[in-house]
Amino acid sequence: MSEHAFYTKDLSVYYGEKHAVKKISMDFPDRQVVALIGPSGCGKSTFLRSLNRMNDLIPGARIEGEVWIGGENICDPGTDVVRLRQKIGMVWQRPNPFHKSIYENVAFGPRYHGIRNKKELDRIVEECLRKTALWDEVKDRLHQSGLALSGGQQQRLCIARSLAVRPSILLMDEPASALDPVSTAKIEELIAELKKEYTIVIVTHNMQQAARISDKTAFFFLGDLIEYDxxxxxxxxPSRKSTDDYISGRFG
Amino acid sequence: MVTRREFDIGLEQLQNMLVEMGGRVERALADSMSALEKLDAEAARAVVKEDPLINQIEEKISDLGAKLIATQQPVAKDLRRILVALKISSDLERMGDLSVDIAKVVLRLEGQTLMKPLHDLPRMALIVRSMIVESIQSYIDENVDLAYKMAKDDDQVDALYSQILREMFSLMAENPKTVTQAMYLSFVGRYIERIADHATNIGESVVFLVVGKRPDLNQ
Structure with missing residues (x-):
């Protein structure tokens, strides 16, 4: 199995007594986009967050089952979480650039992982900003605050920041839901471009977006994986009537 | 979610228009055949005159289908419902045209008397009329079994058509004076047979609507 593909086996997440994600087994193929859809509270974001152990930070959260990435079950208590999150980038709903310059936002990760050489950092920053189609828009003001950018640019900066540590997998939790239509279109275009190099898992409430950008779609409902195809x-x-009803807007 | 209301109304309108169109097409075939049996030119002209109404419904279905796709972004069964409505309406429109072709044969034979009373052509048309009704019924009820049953009737239609052709060939061979009428009546056989094929297409659309796969019922 390549470093990009991964799978979960009987993955469950509990919040206290609540069984939020119920024994999900899913394959994520090499460099494809998988969309997770379902009504609010169906477990899709919880599932997404367990793919890089983000749920560890939530008090009372407990995980059972396995997530196999690069020959390693990352649910194993011995997993080096910092290294794991370097391999698996995360992009959130609201752009959350650091209170630092555009340059420092991107250079932060590589620097944290030990790269000190200025030329090397310059190269990484340019490469990542180019990959997110931000370079031409910001190359003359790399040392201005990342927060001075527009919402859509901030989100692309956050994606550039996660690319800087050379992940193989990108997790995105509604990355475009806080953006205007043009910025949304740019993010979607970017996802199409990024999947040449990264396996992408995206949570979205926008059915058309899931239909446009993903190769595979998983429908979650009440913590169960109803259909994945x-x-x-x-x-x-779709084979299941509830999938049809959900994507047609009959409930949710 | 309340936003489907508008959409559901649109889908219902599509269905109602298809049902109306199916009714008109079935009547066009019935009227053109009764005009043929009596060589009643007046009745034939009425069929020709009614046809634009069928075409108008097809246009309305096409406009509404396009509007629903553009404004509602339909997926899954909703999407199939619209695709199928467009396809069925174009089949029905052709069936209407073929009924007009039959009526035009009556106009060409105006003033003549039939060389013999018609038997097999009306029998064929009767089967095809019930195929039209059943195809629309199978669409309304989303009844795949009825769609398959209806498509089976097409075999009888094909058999009758072959029989009619054989009969017309021997008539023409025996008596060259019958050639004009026999040719036109053969055409009518062909038109009815084509209408049956379109009804079978509707059956295929119903199967696609319900199960999402395209069968070939025209075999």
């Missing part, structure tokens, strides 16, 4: 099939002829 090629996106094309999910949006033209």
């Amino acid at each position: 090629d996106t094309n099939r999910m949006f033209t002829n």
Whole structure:
């Protein structure tokens, strides 16, 4: 299995007594985009967060089952979480750049992981800003605050920041839901570009977005994985009636 | 979610228009055949005159389908419902045209008397009329079994058509004076047979609507 592909086996997440994610087994193919859809509270974001152990930070959260990434079960207590999160980047709903310059936002990760050489850092910053189509927009003001950028640019900066530590997998939790339509289109274009190098898992409430950008779609409901199939099939002829009802807007 | 209201109304309108169109097409075939049996040119002209109404419904279905796709971004079964409505309406429109072709044969034969009373053509048309009704019924009820049953009737139609052709060939061979009428009546057989094929297409659309796969019922 390549370093990009991964899978979960019987992955459950509990918040105290609540069984929020119920024994989910899913394959994430090499360099494809997988969209997780479902009504609020269905467990999709919780599931996404357990893929890089973000739920560790939530008091009372407990995980059972396995997540196999690069020959390693990352749910194992011995997992080096810092190294894990270097391999698996995360992008959140609201852009959250650091209170630092554009340059420092991107250079932060590599520096943390021990890269001190200025030329090398310059190279990484440019490469990541180019990959997120931000370079031409910001190259003359790299030392201005990242917070001075527009919302859409901030989100692309956050993506550039997560690329800087050379992950193989990107997790995105509604990365475009706080953005205007043009910024949203740019993020979607970016995702199409990024999947050449990264496996991407995206949570979205926007059905059309899931249909446009993903290769596979998973429908979650009440903590269960109801259906997981090629996106094309999910949006033209899903096998489960509840999938059809949800994507057609009959509930949720 | 309340936002589906508008959408559901649109889908219902599509269905109602298809049902109306199906009714008009079935009547066009019935009227053109009764005009043929009596060589009643007046009745034939009425069929020709009614056809634009069928075409108008097709246009309305096409406009509404396009509007629903543009404004509602339908997926899954909703999407199939609209695709199928467009396809069925174009089949029905052709069936209407073919009924007009039959009516035009009546106009060409105006003033003549039939060389013999018609038997097999009306029988064929009767089967096809019930195929039209059943195809629309199978669409309304999303009844795949009825769609398959209806498509099976097409075999009888094809058999009758072959029989009619054989009969017309021997008539023409025996008596060259019958050639004009026999040719036109053969055409009518062909038109009815084509209408049955379109009804079968509707059956295929119903199967696609319900199960999401396209069968070939025209075999």
